[in-house]
Amino acid sequence: MQQAAGRAGAILTIDLGAVRSNYRLLRSRLGSAQCGAAVKADAYGLGAIRISEALFTEGCRHFFVAHLDEAITLRPYLPEQASIYVMHGSPVGYEAEFIEHRCIPVLNSCQQIAAWRELAQQRQTALPAIIQLDTGMSRMGMSAQEVQAWLADPEFIDGIDLQYLMSHLACAEDQQSPMNRQQLQAFQALRAQLPNCRATLANSSGIFLGPDFHFDLARPGAALYGLTPVAGQANPLQPVVHLQGKIIQTREIASGTGVGYSLTYRSSQVRRIATVAVGYADGWLRSLSNRGIVYIGDKPAPMVGNVSMDTITLDVSDVALELLYPGALVDLISTKNTADQVAERAGTIGYEILTSLGLRYQRHYMDTSADQQQTISHTS
Ligand SMILES: *Cc1c(COP(=O)(O)O)cnc(C)c1O
Numbered sequence: 164m165q166q167a168a169g170r171a172g173a174i175l176t177i178d179l180g181a182v183r184s185n186y187r188l189l190r191s192r193l194g195s196a197q198c199g200a201a202v203k204a205d206a207y208g209l210g211a212i213r214i215s216e217a218l219f220t221e222g223c224r225h226f227f228v229a230h231l232d233e234a235i236t237l238r239p240y241l242p243e244q245a246s247i248y249v250m251h252g253s254p255v256g257y258e259a260e261f262i263e264h265r266c267i268p269v270l271n272s273c274q275q276i277a278a279w280r281e282l283a284q285q286r287q288t289a290l291p292a293i294i295q296l297d298t299g300m301s302r303m304g305m306s307a308q309e310v311q312a313w314l315a316d317p318e319f320i321d322g323i324d325l326q327y328l329m330s331h332l333a334c335a336e337d338q339q340s341p342m343n344r345q346q347l348q349a350f351q352a353l354r355a356q357l358p359n360c361r362a363t364l365a366n367s368s369g370i371f372l373g374p375d376f377h378f379d380l381a382r383p384g385a386a387l388y389g390l391t392p393v394a395g396q397a398n399p400l401q402p403v404v405h406l407q408g409k410i411i412q413t414r415e416i417a418s419g420t421g422v423g424y425s426l427t428y429r430s431s432q433v434r435r436i437a438t439v440a441v442g443y444a445d446g447w448l449r450s451l452s453n454r455g456i457v458y459i460g461d462k463p464a465p466m467v468g469n470v471s472m473d474t475i476t477l478d479v480s481d482v483a484l485e486l487l488y489p490g491a492l493v494d495l496i497s498t499k500n501t502a503d504q505v506a507e508r509a510g511t512i513g514y515e516i517l518t519s520l521g522l523r524y525q526r527h528y529m530d531t532s533a534d535q536q537q538t539i540s541h542t543s
Contacts, residue, residue, distance in 0.1 A: 172440025180531030199225030201384030283322030423468025446519030
């Protein structure tokens with residue numbers, strides 16, 4: 164077993180080569196449509212700057228974040244050919260910062276469109292934007308009524324350089340859901356009434372719904388980071404994240420001994436317990452208490468007792484003693500125990516496992532296929 168390096172209690176390794184390979188796989192599914200990337204929430208906790216730089220070398224030119232601040236942070240690291248879109252649009256009164264920082268708002272309401280149009284008129288220049296339409300998720304974008312206001316007003320988007328019409332799928336990971344077709348039809352019906360313009364609909368799972376959903380640009384996030392895009396099917400993407408925790412100490416407990424806060428686990432025989440330096444403050448969710456599994460070498464070790472802020476406790480009675488020294492590494496997220504599998508035990512989704520990844524980890528970036536980088540890089 165690898166000797167733990169560094170002072171941190173846990174080590175997070177992110178494989179940029181796997182991210183690039185996942186990007187290529189998604190692009191190969193897209194035919195002539197372009198493949199963008201959702202890098203919001205610090206690229207789902209994996210580091211938006213490193214991930215975006217790696218994707219740019221693969222030809223990615225369309226990057227989506229949620230907040231203006233995320234775009235401002237990322238902008239200096241990407242060349243001018245890269246567009247950065249802010250999916251929440253502008254916070255009220257901050258429209259001019261989009262021009263200053265060269266990022267593009269996704270306009271979601273009449274109000275956001277009016278503010279962008281007024282700025283364009285003030286500056287006497289065309290300003291780029293995406294306009295989002297709500298096709299059934301009831302979360303973001305223009306409602307059917309707002310679209311009517313647009314149709315009734317010939318000057319509605321004067322001064323706006325409309326780059327894409329956009330919508331977002333609510334149920335794309337469930338290929339059986341009738342909602343997918345309903346949203347597709349709603350999107351097509353709205354587009355038919357609006358100015359002729361490129362379109363973007365698919366997230367990761369949407370790409371796997373087939374060519375009807377691809378339009379001109381896809382916006383995958385989760386699949387780039389190795390999460391499974393289609394419920395109930397084998398995951399075609401490469402794992403990106405390896406999370407290892409360090410053993411601090413081990414102890415033998417007698418039958419009938421409680422472990423952890425509130426003693427929610429009590430041994431029914433003699434057991435060996437290992438304490439590992441990762442807890443809910445590191446995003447190792449408390450809902451994994453008495454449910455999670457960690458791998459030590461090839462052996463699964465069940466988590467026993469409640470997750471603490473900074474530690475978890477494992478039943479390592481079946482693990483060889485020579486693997487149980489202070490500083491030994493255990494696999495929290497690995498190919499044997501993917502983020503999707505951890506999520507299932509925690510009662511959540513892989514997205515939440517990744518975006519919760521803590522800031523106390525020692526972070527390593529590796530690139531399994533860096534040597535191929537030059538030959539495969541291309542622009543689209
Ligand atoms: C987060 C997000 C995406 C990316 O979704 P994934 O399921 O991670 O691929 C795409 N579009 C919008 C509007 C989003 O909010």
